[in-house]
Amino acid sequence: MTALIVIAIAAAVIVVAVWWSRRTEAAHRAKQLEDAKADARRWVERLGGQVLNLVGTNEAAKQALADAAERHTAAVSQLEQADTAEKAKLTTDSALEGLYYARAARLAMDMDPGPDLPDVNGRSRAGKVTEHREVEVEGERQVASPEPSEATPHYYPGGQVAGRPVPEGWYSQPWWKPALVAGAWGVGTFMLTSALLGGMTGVPAAAAGGDPAGGDAGGGDPGGDGGDPGDGGDAGDGGDFDFDFDLGF
Known part of the structure; x- marks a missing residue:
């Protein structure tokens, strides 16, 4: 009988301990979610104020504000659906990206950009456009610049897109949006980034094109040994077509 009592008490202690642990864990998760949503809400409201109060006076500012408004809409939706701290953090990231667009719009209108913003989406590691560059890719003119202009009305704050860095800068086309x-990146985009950003100071190698397959696109000897049709010797080495760019990952 005594043994049964001891077993019953031990079982009760275990049940209570498990219940208490789960309750404590649930309370901790709820507190994390509450704090994360409060932080996200602060950034969403700040972005909403910028979108509401700023009016673009040129094409670059208008485009940047349109992108900021798009991020605000997404952030509001994300905040409503956030049921974990991780999802609330994604809301914060969306709002901060929108604030970078609003900040760019202010700069495009020669206004005070306001206080610095926290890094988001690997922005600082993605580099930035440091020079005006104009190229033609597949018959289409593409321009990148550190400054807004009529030729470069599309801003990107810098960050990771589909696993690759896109440098902060102003562009003639938002070529990163399909990714x-x-x-995922299309082959045409690798050609574009290689031509537009390759070798630019301040831009990591991974942002400047490269092999979309991540390997050697032809590092072998495509020419090979042409054989000996009449003891003509080696028909020549076709060269080493090495397109193995450093993706920087």
């Missing part, structure tokens, strides 16, 4: 939607 945002598809989650």
